[in-house]
Amino acid sequence: MTGLLYKTWEELESTFEHSFGKTTDFVKVPVMFNERKCWILYYSSLVGSANLSSKLMLPFSQHAGKAESLEQFRAAALASINYMYLTDWIQIARQLNKNSVCILVEGEYEALSIEIGGYTERSISEPEIQQSIYGPKIAFTESIETNISIMRRVLRTKSLQIESYDLSSDKVTGAVLVYLDDVIAPELLQEARQRIQRMEGKKVATLNHLLEGLRDDKKANFFPTLMINERQDSCVAQLLEGRAVVFMEGSPQGIILPAVFQDFFKSPEDAYVPAAMMLFMRLLRYCAFFITLLLPGIYIGVINFNYEIIPINLAIVIAGLRSNLPFPSVIELLLVEAAFEIMREGSVRMPKVVGNALTVVGALVIGEAVVQAGVVSIVVVIIVALTGLSSYAFTYYNFAFSIRLLRFVFIGIASILGIFGVFLGCVILFAYLVNQRSFGYPYFQMNSKRSLL
C-alpha cells in the first residue's frame, strides 16, 4: 500500500473529496479529541442518528477528553462495539459502506472504524410465499444480521458456523454461508466455499446473480438445483440434515444447497403433521407434479391420436362436446392455457387489493363466456383448471415455474406424436434429471442413500 493515510492533516479534506466524491449523504464532522484534531466520517444514510448518539457521541463526550490515544478511548468507551483499524482509503470506503463510522485522529495513522448501523429496517414479518398453518410465523428479512439471529435463536449451538464473504465488484454486498460443522459433509463445504469465493468481484446485485453463480450447470437449467427459502423452520431442518444456507444482504430469502429433486416435494409443514398425513401430502404433491406436467399432453395424445382408450361413455360425451367447434383440440388447449397464464401473470402484477378479484372475475368470465359462445369445449377448461391448480401445490415457487414451462413442450410433442411422444418426452425428461447435479450430488436418484459422484 501507499503506507500512510495522510501526509499532512490539512490535505485530508481534499482527500475526502477525492475518495468519496460529492455525495450528499457523506458526513464528515471535525471534532476535538483530547486537544487533537479529529474527523468523524460516516454515511448518514447507513448510520441511524439514535444509534450514533447513544453508541458513539455519548461515550465520546465523556471519554474523549481523557483518552491518550484512540485505542485507549476505544477500549474504555466503545468496549462492546465491533471495530477495526484501517490503513487504507479503499478499506475505509468499504467499511463506511457497511454501516460503520470512521474516526481519524491527528497524529495517528490508523483509522478506527466501528460498526454502528441503526438505519431503519423492516421488522420481522410472517412468511408470505411459503405459508404454513403450523410452524413459526417468522420470515427472513433483508438484513443478514437479523437472519443469522433468527437462525441462532433456534440453533443455540457452537457448531452453527457462519462465514462471511464480500461479493460484488466493489466488494461490499455481503453474503454469509451458514452451516453446522459437525453435520455437513466436508466436500460439500469445500465446494460451497469455492463457489462463493468465485463470485467475489463479479456483479452480484440480486439473489438471482448469486444463484447463477452457485449453480452447477451454467447453461439451460429447467429445474432449480438450489432451493430458495424464506422460512426459519425449514432452513433449520435443512441445516440439521447437513445442508448449508447462504444469505445475501438485501434479499429476504436464504439459498439452501444442495437441493435435489425430492427436496422440492417436502414442505416445512411436513414436520408438524403425523407421518401418515405427511406421506399422503407428499404423494399428493407428486401427483400434482405429474398432472401439471403431463395432463395437457396426455389429453391431446388421447383425444387426437388414441381415442380408442377412452371408456365409451366418456368418449361419447367428449365427442359430443367437441362437435361443431371452430378450433382443433391443440389450438383450443393452447388458447385456454395462454389465457390462464396471462390471468396468473396479471394477478401477480396487480395491486394486492385488485389481484384476487381479477383472477376470480377473469376465470369466471373467460371460462363461462368462452364455453357458452361455443369457442372451446368445457373439457379443455376443466383440464386447464386442474393443471393450473396442481401447479400451486408446490412449496417452492421456482420449481412450479419450470414445470409450467415444460408443460407446453409436452403439449407440442403430444400434438405431433400422440401418447408415444409423451412417453418419449418422459424418458428424455428423466434422463435429463438424472444427468443434473446439485453441488455434485445427483439431482434425481431413486436410492434413499445419497452418493457423491
Place this chain on the structure above:
Amino acid sequence: MIKLRMLLAGLVCTVLMMTLGGCADRIEPGNLLVITAVGIAKGEKFRYHFYFEGINPSEFTETKRQNISNSFLFDNEADALSGAISAISQEIPLKPEFSHMQLIAIDDELLREGDYDYLDFADRFDQIRNNLTLIAVKDKAMKPIFSTTSPSLTIPSFRILMQLNELHEKVGGNYPTSLLQFINNLTQSGRNPILPVAQITNPSDKAESMDYAKQLDKQTKMDLHAIAVFREDKMVGELKDREARNVIVLQNQAKNTIYNYSCDAQKTISSALQYIAVNKKVMYRQNKPVLKVYMHATGTINSIQCANYFTGKSVEYTKINKELDRTIEKELTATIINMQTKYKSDIFGFGEKLRISDYKKFKEVKDRWNEEFARADVEVEVRVNVQRSGIRGEPFTNRIKNKKY
C-alpha cells in the same frame, strides 16, 4: 457462432421432420362417428348385409342437444366390412370409429352355416376391444333389433347389453359371451360355444321411433331368454328359458338363480340360490365315459305357497334342502341328457375337464369327443344349503286357518 448456426439448422430440421413425419394419425373427436354395434346378416346381392349402429354424440351433452334420435342405423350390402363402411360416408360426413364397438349381432342363418369370415376383422383390428359381446339374432330381425328403443336406455345396443348383464347377474338366465371366449371355444377342442339369442316379439315400425319409448304399453319386446347351441362350428339349435339357465349353471357361470319345486298341486316353493359352485368331472368306467357334476349352493327361501309346509324349524330346512337337491338334480340331468340326445354337443366343457384329469385319454378321443359325450352316463349330485328364509319364519298362510291369537 458456427455452433449456434448448426444448432439452429438442427432445430429447423427437427421441426420440419416432426411436422412432416408426425401427425399422420391425428383425428378430431368432433368428426368421429362412434360405432357401437355391428350387425351381420346374409346379403342378397353381395355376401353379407351389414348394419352399423352409430351414436349421435350431441344428444349426450347438455348444451348441444337437438332432441333428435340418439343413434343412427346404417346398412349396406357388401362382401366385406370395409366395403360396407362406404354406406356410412354416404349418409353422414363423419369418420366411423370402430374402437368402441361393444356388440356384434349375427343372423342365425350365418351361424347355422358355420360362416365366420366376417369375424376376422373384429379379431384382427387393433382398435376393437376383444371383449365385445356376440349375440345371435333370430327371424332375420336385424333391423328391429337395432331400432327398438326402451325408456331409459335409448341406444339399442346398450340396452341389449344391459339386459343381458342383468339377466346374467340376477337370475343366471343368459351369459354375455365375448368374442374372445367364442373364438377360444371354436378353436380349442373340449367345449362347443354358445351364444345368447335375441328375438323381437311383435316387431312393428311404430316401435322404431323415439316416441315409442314414451309409451306405457309396449307390444314390441326384446326377448333374450334363449341360447344358441353349436355343434363343432355350426349352430344346431337353441335352448330356452329354464334349460338355458341350467346350461349357464352347468357352465359354472351363474351367480344367482332361482329354483322352484312343487310342494302341492300347482303350488311351489321357490328358493334363491347364491354362491353357486359347480364342479364337473369326466372319467372312463369300462370304456364308457361318465360325466359327474357336483353342485353346491347356498339358498334363501323366496316364497312358500303351501300352507302348513314350513314352520321355521331346523328340521324343515333339511327337508327343503333335500327336495331342492332332488329337483335340481333332475333338472340338470334332464338338460344334459337332452343335449346328448338332441344335439350331441358338449357345450358344458366336459371335454376340458377330461383334458385336465386324463390327458392321454383326451388326446385319444379329442376328435370324436361329441360322440363320446353323447354316449356318456350322467351323474349329478347337488347339495343346496338353505340358510335363511328372509325376514319371516313361518309363512302367514299357516295362521289363516289355525289362528293362535
Place this chain on the structure above:
Amino acid sequence: MNLATDVGRDAWIVPLICTFIGMFLFWWFLYIIRHSEQKTIYSLFKQSLGQAGGSILGVIYITYFIYICARDMRDFSELITNAVLPSVPLEWITLCFMATVMYVLWIGEQNFINLFVIFGYTVAAIFIVFVVLVIADGQFDFHNLLPIMGDGIGPLLPSTFTQVMEFPFGELIAFTAFAGTMFPNLPGKVVRAGVFSVLISGLLITLTILIELITFGPSIRERALFPLVSAARNISIGNFIERIEMLVIFAIMLAAIVKVCIFAYAALQGVVWYTGKAYKSLIIPYLLLTTVISYYVSNNMSEHIIVGLGFIPVFIHIPLQFVIPALLLILILIKSRWRKQNDRSIV
C-alpha cells in the same frame, strides 16, 4: 415378442427352465472376464487370439451387438405401429425412439444406470398394477394351464434350447463388453447381484407368459403378435378402467430402451477400444447406422418374427453366445495351467 408359442399351454415352463440356465450363463460369462483378468471381451480376444484374430472376432461381435440392437428397435417400432400409431411411418417412429436412446446414451453410463434403476421401479409398479387389474377383472381361467406338461417334457426341449435360452438369456453376453470396466475385478457381490437380477427377470417373463395364458388360452396366444398388449387391452373394470394397454406399452418401451442402450453401449465400448475415439462422438453415427439396419432388417412382420425366433437363435446366437465363449474358457484354462506348469518348472 411372443415367446415359445409352439408349446401351447406349457409355454411358461420354458422360460422358467431357461432362467436357471440363464443364471448359470451369466455367471459363466462374468467368470470368463474375471478369470482372464481382462476388462472387456475385446481385450480378451486380443489376449487369447492375438492381434489379427482378436480384431476379427471383436468386429464380428460389434456387428452382432449392433444387429441385435437393430432387431430390438424394430420389435418395438413394430409394436408402436401396430398398436398406437397405425399410420405414422415406421422410419419416423424408429427415428424418434432413436433420438431418445441417443440422449440416454449421451448422459453417460453412470447416469443411465441410475436412470435404469428408476425404470426398474416404474416397470415393477406398472407390472403390479397390471397384475392387480387382471385379477380384479376376473376374465381369466387357470384351467387354461392344465394339464401341466401333458405331453411330457419332450416337446418343450426344442424351444428351450433353440429359442428362449438364446433370445433373452444368451443375450446377456453383451454385459461382458463393459461389466469389467464398470466394476474393476468384478467382485463377488456384483456377480451375485447380476445372477439374482437374471433370476428376477426370468421369473418376470414367466409370470408374463402365465398371465397371457390364463387370460387367452394357448390358441389365441399363439396367434397374437403382442399377447401382453392384447391382454392389457381386454381389461375392463366397471366400464371405467379400460384398455390399460398404454401403461403396458410404456413399460415395454422402458424395457426396450434399456435393452437397446445396453447393446449399443456394448458395441460402442468395442469401437472405443479398437479406435480410441471419444465415446460421445460415436453415439450419433453408430446409432443412426443401427436405425437404418433396423429398417432393412426384415420386409414384413412375419419375416421379422420367423427370422428372429427361428433362424437367428440357431445360426447366430448359438455360435456367438455359447461356442466362442466355451472355446475361450477352454483356452484360458489351458493357458493358465500351462503358465502354472511353466512357473513350477522354473521353480
